[in-house]
Amino acid sequence: MKLRFGLCSLLLVVSAQAAELLTASESVNLLHRMGMAARSLNYSGVYVYQHAEMLETFRLVHAFDASGEQERRESLDGLRREFVRTNDQIVCYLPDSKPFVLDRRAANKFFPGVMPDQAADVLSSYAFKRLDTERVAGYDCQSILMEPRDKLRHPHKLCVEPSSGLLLKTTMYSTGRREPLEQFAFTQLEIGGQINKQLLKSVLASKALPLEMPATPAGPRTAPVVSxxxxxxxxxxxxxxxxxxxxxxxxxxxxxxxxxxxxxxxxxxxxxxxxxxxxxxxxxxxxxxxxxxxxxxxxxxxxxxxxxxxxxxxxxxxxxxxxxxxx
The missing domain is CATH 3.30.200.100 (MucB/RseB, C-terminal domain)
Structure with a gap:
């Protein structure tokens, strides 16, 4: 595993040297397409999340219709977890525990929807470079390097399916040696088609304790006692x-x-x-x-x-x- 990642890091450095720099307009369009694809397409599959020495696998089903987004993802190894989404609300279920609601920022950062809301923020700090074509989960995808304009943030490599704009793989690298720090990647994927609504329903909800809602944002009546x-x-x-x-x-x-x-x-x-x-x-x-x-x-x-x-x-x-x- 380390040898493979080391080779990938070397190829990233070599490819980046001859990469084609995207214009600001092209970069904005890319981010917009990726965001729209993650929200408005029907897709289902299995992806892996690797960080440090840990490797986790998740099954994902995502649907979009007139009522908006619906999604269910479940862990396939380790602690059993389930995340059920309705538009901006994601409820996390654990066995024999109280489910809880994640905030909107967390909802927007779930793979493959890990792109920012404001493209201008990203363009001021990163340059986008077009790399080679790769193949992920049976799909050809275009590799894009997000190169930081300074050493205060990490580089990212994105792999985007050209027809749909869906993000298939993303890797965050260290700033110096370009070693992979974190990676999401589909291993199985089907884009488009009808989604069986039963696949979007929680399996753990019937075994969970009553839902625990997030705390109300601090305000004049709800602010905690402060020293x-x-x-x-x-x-x-x-x-x-x-x-x-x-x-x-x-x-x-x-x-x-x-x-x-x-x-x-x-x-x-x-x-x-x-x-x-x-x-x-x-x-x-x-x-x-x-x-x-x-x-x-x-x-x-x-x-x-x-x-x-x-x-x-x-x-x-x-x-x-x-x-x-x-x-």
Whole structure:
């Protein structure tokens, strides 16, 4: 497996050197087609998800009609899991557990719908290059390299079925040695045709406990009790890594913490970074420096702990923590 991936990495570097650069218009059209295909086509198949030394397999059935999207995916190995989708809502079922609802951002990032909502965010940070044609799950597909314009994010290689625009395979590589960090790829796939509605219904729902809805977003009546230090804290943000913009700002209660923390979510359209701010004595930092494809960094200033994590290089999360200072 490592030898095969090493060869793929070498071929990626060689191909990228002679790749054809896509124009901005071509790049936008590509992202639009991929997004539309993932949402509006009928398709079913099996795909694999590989990260670090782990390999997981999922069966996926996706349908689209006048009422919108319906989808069901289930794990075929490891812990039994099931994800049932109705438009932007995805309910996750586990055996003998309470099902729970994932938020809209999670719904938009499920393979093969891993493309951004705003193409402009991506084009400012990545260049698109056309590589060779490959073959995935019995389909010819066009390989596209998303080359970062700096070293603060990872390269991605996409493989797109030309007729439908459906993403068949995506690989995220390390910035330096170009080793694969994460990969999604169909191994079996049928595009088009009618989908049996019975295949979209949950199998685990009848065995699950009552549905657990997500917490209501914080507001004047629902905001958690915040420590005096956190409620009066003011921070200045300067010199954030280029291309990232603030998506959400919330107060969150994290297990193991005595009080809520401030949570800032940033995105460049492809990668996301979370920044957490809390009093230094609000409990231990339990995450490792690197966990799978996620890098983590934490620093303390003036009695505060600032933590950043995301699927980006370690240098990027370090820069996020350094961008914050107390006013």
């Amino acid at each position: 005096p230090e956190l409620s009066t804290a003011q921070f200045v943000v300067d010199n954030l890594p280029g291309g990232f913009r603030l998506v959400t700002e919330t107060r969150s209660q994290i297990p193991g913490k005595s009080a809520p923390v401030l949570h800032y979510l940033y995105s460049d359209g492809m990668a996301t970074v979370s920044v957490f701010i809390e009093p230094a004595g609000n409990g231990p930092v339990s995450l490792p420096l690197t966990q799978g494809t996620v890098n983590f960094f934490s620093r303390q200033i003036d009695g505060w702990r600032i933590t950043a994590l995301g699927e980006v290089p370690l240098r990027t999360v370090q820069l996020f923590t350094q961008a914050y200072s107390q006013r």
